[in-house]
Amino acid sequence: MTTSYCGRFAPTPSGPLHMGSLVAALGSYLDAKAHQGRWLLRIDDVDKPRAVAGAADTILQQLDAHGLHWDGEVLYQSQRDARYRAVIQQLTEQGLTYPCVCRRKRLQTLSDGYDRYCLKHPPSSSEAHAIRFFNQQAVIEWQDRRLGPQLSTSAKDAEDFVLRRRDGLYAYQLAVVVDDIDSGVTDIVRGEDLCIPTFWQLTLWQQLQPQPPRYLHLPLVMGTDQRKLSKQNHAPAIDSRHAVANLLQAADYLALERPPEECIDGIEELLQWLKKCWIRKYLNGTI
Template identity: 50%
Template sequence: MHQPFADSMKPRGYRGRFAPSPSGPLHAGSLVAALGSYLDAKAQQGLWFVRIEDIDPPREVPGAADTILGQLDAHGLHWDGDVSWQSQHSARYQDIIAQLQNAGLVYACHCTRAEIKQRGDHYDGFCRNRQQQVMQSSRRYALRFRNTQPITELHDRFHGSVPLALSMAKEDFILRRRDQLWAYQLAVVTDDRDAEISHIVRGEDLLVASGWQMTLWQQLNTLSADPVALPNLAHLPLVRDEQGQKLSKQNHAPALNNHQVIPNLVSACHYLGLHAIQEGDYNNTDTLLRAATEQWQQIHCK
């Protein structure tokens, strides 16, 4: 199943977002993602929202959310409206689970990662037809999406047509984890649909996850009296270290220095292909971001 084009339903104004997790401060890689999504929104006279994805307490760093918001503000990346917090949306996630359960699209799975790995590279649907055994067991279980109509090809503005490996695309991915925390796929799709996000601009490491998310989004549309058009997707190049590894909080990438905002923004612009932005030409974030927005518009919004 191919991803339907984003304009297949009623059109809506541009609504973009940046959605960091509070597992640490922003670094150079996350600034590229934030700046890319910001420029795309502003170049198309759109709205740009910020959502803090704080649904994984074991990974959260105290104070990180405030640090992230302060870093965005210091770099001139000012958002529209109020900041959204995923931790406040639990009732909504439960409502979506109930809708999917009523449609027979959710099942319990008590497989551990080790057990899944022993059987192959991807989850093989082991518990799909073993619900009586799973529910009679004392083991903790996750809730999985019964993935009957997977999207196997994405339309991406930067990558073109992107075929997805069938073994991964058709996997029954997790909606609620064995520790009872909400899974990323469920939370991000629920929030993006509720906010009527029209454009998603983020790192290309999430291309595979985008397949699952568009599959879930499309399935929820079939269950809804008021479906939301699938978003336009654009996946940005990743920032890597000298060893070729993606910069990440897990790899202890250094935090952005709020006293070096112009060099930080110029470096991020260069990663995004905006090479005409040079450090000596700007003495404040407003003029730099205006110039970067104009360049982005010329390159990506024709």
């Protein structure tokens, strides 16, 4: 039993949950419950212009309707600017940041990651600029609980990535790492489309906190067009009136055994069944 386990689900409030996000929520929830740990909920609204009014409340209602109840208070990234600013100041004092005025048009011409142009040619302090992390000890290998060893295949995995954007908004890479560290997260369970950003996140993590989390990246839910289900691709919202059916479909994507129909007597019983299936599949049958 891992009593110190702490997991989380961190949706972006650009719309309601769809089947792909329900799969991620269910997987992270089951892993936390299988370890008898805590399961936190964070609203990843650091990119404030992308947040849709009312979407966060809808997400909370959808999770609750599906029996996915979180521990503690909900954390909102949009309320944590002061914390992100303090971390950037800390990294700056350690000589690990520099301003960058390169625009998207130039960046798109670089095939091997950022070339440190602005480190070599410091811009004027009066220019609007992004802040980059001076990446001197990049993580280029890490272990995934489902996918196994992950090795860097691109120079971009070790580039000097952005911590704060030109428009003043804090970057996703910074926010998620700082939030996970501050919340005591030990295990991150999410979709495998986020494997690539993990290189940057672990690089930043090792600078701020010596003990990195464990990762488990889940299979993606694909649409009929073979693209990942996402809000950008207009994936339909899940209908909370059909919570049991939704959970069964999500379990299918996670390759968890369905219970006999006579054993389904509500959401709580279904989640208990799925937790046992998760233990057999990912914890070798024991906790």
